[in-house]
Amino acid sequence: xxxxxxxxxxxxxxxxxxxxxxxxxxxxxxxxxxxxxxxxxxxxxxxxxxxxxxxxxxxxxxxxxxxxxxxxxxxxxxxxxxxxxxxxxxxxxxxxxxxxxxxxxxxxxxxxxxxxxxxxxxxxxxxxxxxxxxxxxxxxxxxxxxxxxxxxxxxxxxxxxxxxxxxxxxxxxxxxxxxxxxxxxxxxxxxxxxxxxxxxxxxxxxxxxxxxxxxxxxxxxxxxxxxxxxxxxxxxxxxxxxxxxxxxxxxxxxxxxxxxxxxxxxxxxxxxxxxxxxxxxxxxxxxxxxxxxxxxxxxxxxxxxxxxxxxxxxxxxxxxxxxxxxxxxxxxxxxxxxxxxxxxxxxxxxxxxxxxxxxxxxxxxxxxxxxxxxxxxxxxxxxxxxxxxxxxxxxxxxxxx
Numbered sequence: 001x002x003x004x005x006x007x008x009x010x011x012x013x014x015x016x017x018x019x020x021x022x023x024x025x026x027x028x029x030x031x032x033x034x035x036x037x038x039x040x041x042x043x044x045x046x047x048x049x050x051x052x053x054x055x056x057x058x059x060x061x062x063x064x065x066x067x068x069x070x071x072x073x074x075x076x077x078x079x080x081x082x083x084x085x086x087x088x089x090x091x092x093x094x095x096x097x098x099x100x101x102x103x104x105x106x107x108x109x110x111x112x113x114x115x116x117x118x119x120x121x122x123x124x125x126x127x128x129x130x131x132x133x134x135x136x137x138x139x140x141x142x143x144x145x146x147x148x149x150x151x152x153x154x155x156x157x158x159x160x161x162x163x164x165x166x167x168x169x170x171x172x173x174x175x176x177x178x179x180x181x182x183x184x185x186x187x188x189x190x191x192x193x194x195x196x197x198x199x200x201x202x203x204x205x206x207x208x209x210x211x212x213x214x215x216x217x218x219x220x221x222x223x224x225x226x227x228x229x230x231x232x233x234x235x236x237x238x239x240x241x242x243x244x245x246x247x248x249x250x251x252x253x254x255x256x257x258x259x260x261x262x263x264x265x266x267x268x269x270x271x272x273x274x275x276x277x278x279x280x281x282x283x284x285x286x287x288x289x290x291x292x293x294x295x296x297x298x299x300x301x302x303x304x305x306x307x308x309x310x311x312x313x314x315x316x317x318x319x320x321x322x323x324x325x326x327x328x329x330x331x332x333x334x335x336x337x338x339x340x341x342x343x344x345x346x347x348x349x350x351x352x353x354x355x356x357x358x359x360x361x362x363x364x365x366x367x368x369x370x371x372x373x374x375x376x377x378x379x380x381x382x383x384x385x386x387x388x389x390x391x392x393x394x395x396x397x398x399x400x401x
């Protein structure tokens with residue numbers, strides 16, 4: 001009996017010692033992992049000797065399989081890998097390379113072709129064109145690695161980086177910045193001179209408003225536009241889209257009116273309302289549906305509208321000009337102004353009526369808005385023709401080149 005007790009005691013002691021040893025054991029970390037000098041090897045991909053011709057149809061497919069040896073941290077751990085893409089093999093300037101969004105926890109990974117393509121396009125920047133992007137070029141790929149959930153009081157594990165591998169890639173063009181909404185302009189009213197050039201904004205042409213919440217086409221800027229204003233039966237107008245061109249236009253077939261709309265007919269008559277009053281124009285440039293209907297509104301008519309802000313110490317208005325001075329119920333105003341610098345934090349501009357704060361308008365966006373807001377408008381440096389509509393409370397800042 002004593003023999004068995006001794007054996008049991010020894011066994012329990014051994015278990016206790018092992019448990020204590022496991023509890024107290026601290027991983028021995030490779031010093032290079034703490035210093036940031038740890039590297040590891042990325043293997044040459046299977047198709048690295050070929051050209052990776054990318055296409056939107058295969059954006060979700062892997063462009064190749066990447067494999068690597070796990071970094072030697074000095075202890076066992078799962079590792080998270082990030083694929084990095086650059087135009088050279090240095091990877092020293094963080095603005096000159098991109099991390100692909102998907103991460104991997106295995107030493108064998110299949111990054112998506114679309115993610116590689118987007119990284120390349122982003123490296124070209126927002127000024128990229130199809131002609132610039134869609135050419136075969138050298139692209140370098142490497143891996144960044146970090147252990148999963150590692151904590152140590154003595155130091156922090158820094159990312160380990162693999163060698164860079166050169167690939168030959170032919171990407172496809174992707175628009176990085178969605179196209180701005182492309183509004184239609186009312187021409188023929190205002191000064192009546194039918195000047196459809198950029199310099200005619202405010203004096204001869206003025207834009208329809210954006211529709212709040214409408215999702216405009218990211219490629220073309222097409223969508224829905226509307227305008228509420230006072231129209232006189234004695235005056236006629238047309239709608240155009242492209243300044244300096246009559247190619248995209250709306251008129252009326254037959255006699256002037258609003259009963260038989262004509263699209264892109266250069267020989268069409270003008271649009272002309274049957275009676276004085278307020279009308280709402282709605283045009284969807286995706287479906288090419290135009291409506292012009294009387295609307296029962298009685299908006300305020302202001303004697304003046306001004307722009308005020310940090311540009312003048314919030315002390316006095318930059319008085320705007322009526323777009324249609326002959327109209328007894330003008331609601332659209334314009335001015336040209338040069339901002340010497342971007343609006344500073346807490347700065348910006350607003351619009352107000354009759355030199356008073358009883359009626360004032362701001363906005364959350366620049367250089368255009370689809371709805372009024374209380375925020376200051378945070379302008380950017382440049383010279384602009386500025387349009388403000390006091391019915392919708394919306395604005396455009398058209399930059400002059």
